[in-house]
Amino acid sequence: MRCVYCGAEAGNTKDHVPPKCLLRKPYPANLLTVPSCADCNSGFSKDEEYFRLIIVGLLCHTDEAEMLFAGPISRSMDRNTKIEKLMFGALQPVDGGVILDVDYRRVYRIAEKIARGLQSATESGAYPVDQQFVAEFFEVDCDGAGSICGPDFTCRRLADAPTGWEFTLFSSVRFFVQPT
Numbered sequence: 001m002r003c004v005y006c007g008a009e010a011g012n013t014k015d016h017v018p019p020k021c022l023l024r025k026p027y028p029a030n031l032l033t034v035p036s037c038a039d040c041n042s043g044f045s046k047d048e049e050y051f052r053l054i055i056v057g058l059l060c061h062t063d064e065a066e067m068l069f070a071g072p073i074s075r076s077m078d079r080n081t082k083i084e085k086l087m088f089g090a091l092q093p094v095d096g097g098v099i100l101d102v103d104y105r106r107v108y109r110i111a112e113k114i115a116r117g118l119q120s121a122t123e124s125g126a127y128p129v130d131q132q133f134v135a136e137f138f139e140v141d142c143d144g145a146g147s148i149c150g151p152d153f154t155c156r157r158l159a160d161a162p163t164g165w166e167f168t169l170f171s172s173v174r175f176f177v178q179p180t
């Protein structure tokens with residue numbers, strides 16, 4: 001099996017779509033997995049943690065997101081001051097308050113990775129490894145329709161760009177990821 005992220009032939013590990021760190025336990029029984037090489041699988045993990053801290057920890061606002069935030073994230077922050085610095089390093093003091101200084105490349109890298117994983121599970125197969133994307137995200141307040149992983153993660157095709165994906169985390173933050 002080829003790695004859906006880099007195309008290497010050694011796609012002999014299973015990568016979860018969406019990343020498990022974005023979901024609460026107990027995980028859904030039918031979690032999607034895609035073939036991935038070991039380098040890609042482990043290479044995304046730090047950015048997945050960053051994505052979780054910024055998107056779920058700071059921007060999502062539902063009780064379900066709070067439950068994830070109050071669980072493994074808090075525990076890993078207690079254990080790991082590096083992660084704590086990473087999160088609060090995103091908050092830059094300015095006159096009269098703080099601004100959120102997000103490394104968007106890391107956030108979009110994970111958004112595109114999720115879209116690659118979703119795409120590879122469809123009949124049209126994986127995107128080419130050199131596929132470029134445009135992505136954007138914004139805050140929403142929705143009801144979790146189209147859920148594939150409880151209220152934590154929902155996805156569907158982009159209405160006006162059927163080769164792209166729309167997914168929503170904790171009914172709070174929505175991503176559009178579209179091949180260019």
Ligand SMILES: [Zn+2]
Nearest residue numbers: 003006037040
């Ligand atoms: Zn790979």
